[in-house]
Amino acid sequence: MSATAIPTASAPPLPRPRDPMLRRMADALRALAMDAVEAAQSGHPGMPMGMADAATVLFTRFLNFDPALPDWPDRDRFVLSAGHGSMLLYALLHLTGYADMTLDELKRFRQLGSRTAGHPERGHATGIETTTGPLGQGLGNSVGMALAERILAARFGKDLVDHYTYVIAGDGCLMEGISQEAISLAGHLRLSKLIVLWDDNSISIDGGTSLSTSENQLARFSAAGWDATAVDGHDTEALAAAISEARTSLRPSLIACKTTIAFGAPTKAGSAASHGSPLGASEIAGSRQRLGWVEPPFVLPEDVVQFWRSAGARGAKLSSAWKKRLESAEAKTRAEFARRLKGEFAPEARAALAQLKAKAASEAPKIATRQASGNVLDALAPAMPELIGGSADLTGSNNTKAKSQKVITAKDFSGAYIHYGVREHGMAAAMNGMAAHGGIIPYGGTFLVFADYCRPSIRLSALMGLRVIYVMTHDSIGLGEDGPTHQPVEHLAALRAIPNLLVFRPSDAVETAECWALALDHPKTPSILALTRQAVPALRKDGGPENKCARGAYVLAEANAARQVTILATGSEVALALAARDLLARKKIAAAVVSMPCWELFDKQDEGYRRAVLGEAPLVAVEAASRFGWDRYIGPKGGFVGMAGFGASAPAADLYKHFGITAEAVCSAAQALV
């Protein structure tokens, strides 16, 4: 490239750095971001270049972490909510000395199998605390992380748990609706150790943010109970002072960092052109000249590397002091701390659940499965303090609060129950944050129909492989009078479409206990418990140790003679299937009933088992929901009794009749196939 092609001459000079070494360290982040995006010919250089100074101050002076012990439980958490700026995080992890984030990984940015995915993915490399990219989710997760810290500190004390949660969020994160729920919840709970650095660069993809927003963010955060301040995001002293101040605040803190996107780039700085495309060779050469960065791509000067490595090494002392404190803690505390972090299902809790199941089998109560779930929680909660429950303002309806659980408040985090308010999305994202933090198994409730209000976070629970348990009640037209706005129809199908998510729809109290046990026994998979509002009869009279739901589906009632038809059913419709089986028996048709509480677990069984359960006879499925998805079991010729459109407002019994979801209808569908 000829020297004249470098567009530096017309660019105004860069402001002089306060601290030239910190600027050089930040420039290393800028260079790596430019070069990796250029090598991949894809990615987002602007944000990392703009926030490089703020990130340098945070990582060198404040963030407590130990690259040699990335999972040190008392590390500060860092969340890159503006996940498109992933190269900022990868460069930080490389420079501070995380062994798995090699230079080679940076060179393989966005390539198949690299640790450096387009957006940060939890589990791909150490130091990535949560998967971000869908804007606002990281901010939502950070609320859960900060909450987890407070909850664990209340139990284990400052010696073992005392850390901050830092976030870098962009304009996009703050525009997303989820941010309002997150901010509001954090302010209400006074999560004072949550510190958000907002990349206030006034640019998003379409251009200036003035195209679409004119909000006063400082006033917005203040109104939600935060401390909010603004600084020049390239002034390292001002940044350090603001972070120091935020750490002493009694409220969560927002620091608006006024930055220039793609700081250093001669023509693209301050413009949307640098947001999400490679800068191009001449712009990169111009940036190098302006920044005074002479090294070729992916080459780092020794002094800069040394400074970064020593920033990374700061944490070793802290983590070893922490280890000593842990060693000097009481044996009982140590054991409990270790158990919680491992996320083990406490033996006493398992025993309590087994007892409850046996009781349900022998007493055979006719109760709603939401009530059965409440009974499960009453049994589990005293033995499992790590179970942190809550509801998005439907506690009494979701039966999510165990009798023994105390409410968590801004003044007292020793409880185990959170009133999330009417914030389904914020609740789900916070639960992801708590699960990612570790030491907590979060569950939270709302109506199944409002799964849509938190679906983006449910998807991320599944993508990250987090054990988050969604208690979703009022699972069909069976909820009755609230009508079609509240009656889920397509939701089971939509949730079953999400990979790595277990969707449970238990049919009675025994199955509910079994499904809860399974949700807890899958540490790397989130679960949905779809539960009824209305009472359902007890179907399972066996309360022994075998968990029949574990195989996803099982023959609940075999046919009295060679099977002529098999009826598949879930949840409240299993009772209908059994009634239909009786009607068919009167007509001398031998029908088997299969209860199918969890498709995903059934699909994992070997072919022999699946065949034995489904049998060779024609199949009829009954579920008070959309047919979508059922064809994989019943085939195009199978019978289906369920919903073909939206529900209606009426008493549940009338609705079942009106929509033809009855034992007679199942019987006719079966007869038609025999």
Ligand SMILES: Cc1ncc(C[n+]2csc(CCOP(=O)(O)OP(=O)(O)O)c2C)c(N)n1
């Ligand atoms: C939920 C969601 N919607 C849309 C996008 C696509 N997207 C990625 S970055 C971005 C603009 C974000 O602007 P800002 O936060 O200001 O980032 P900056 O331009 O400063 O890098 C958009 C719309 C996304 N990642 N997530």
